[in-house]
Amino acid sequence: MSRLDHERPLFRLLASLKRERRINLPDDLAKLEKKFSADSARAKGGRKPTKSEERKIIHQIAVGIFDHVEKHKDITVIKTLLDHIDNKNDRGAVEAWFCKFGRVHLKAPGVLAYSRERQPNRNEAIANPFWTLMGERKRAEPPFDFSGELVQLLGKATERSLRPLLGDKVDLELLADIKLLLRER
Numbered sequence: 001m002s003r004l005d006h007e008r009p010l011f012r013l014l015a016s017l018k019r020e021r022r023i024n025l026p027d028d029l030a031k032l033e034k035k036f037s038a039d040s041a042r043a044k045g046g047r048k049p050t051k052s053e054e055r056k057i058i059h060q061i062a063v064g065i066f067d068h069v070e071k072h073k074d075i076t077v078i079k080t081l082l083d084h085i086d087n088k089n090d091r092g093a094v095e096a097w098f099c100k101f102g103r104v105h106l107k108a109p110g111v112l113a114y115s116r117e118r119q120p121n122r123n124e125a126i127a128n129p130f131w132t133l134m135g136e137r138k139r140a141e142p143p144f145d146f147s148g149e150l151v152q153l154l155g156k157a158t159e160r161s162l163r164p165l166l167g168d169k170v171d172l173e174l175l176a177d178i179k180l181l182l183r184e185r
Helices: 011-020 027-035 038-043 050-071 077-082 086-102 121-125 146-162 172-184
Strands: 103-108 111-114
Touching: 050 077, 050 086, 050 121, 077 086, 086 103, 086 111, 086 121, 146 172
Parallel strands: none
Antiparallel strands: 103 111
């Protein structure tokens, strides 16, 4: 078998799983290992996968781990996978993916537990990769409103032109021109 490129986090995961002998890699994960090993990467010109290709690889590994959890009821492998994912958003999405489709639930933030009551849905898990659960990026602040900000700036400039503080410079002609432009619009 070819050697893995151990600089890449996902393949450190595969190597560590094999080393720990926790699982025999499922056939699809073994194929992945062979497909993306250092030797095959050199044969393809040494190109590393893009972010979307990397996500597809993570999804394939997650499906293999999903099967392993179903067979052996061992969720420690999920934690190992999550530890080897560099992107924080992807890590959270993979965790949510396992909770939604597998026999796993969140006991506490970052702590997964096996659930006998939940029924796994493998077909849905395969059809809905983890990145579909990521949703839209939430804003920490309200959206930028250019006209609102400009009106606020003009109000502040007008106030400072009437009562300037030490060091304030307000060009009254420019202020009048901008106000005129805003009124025309």
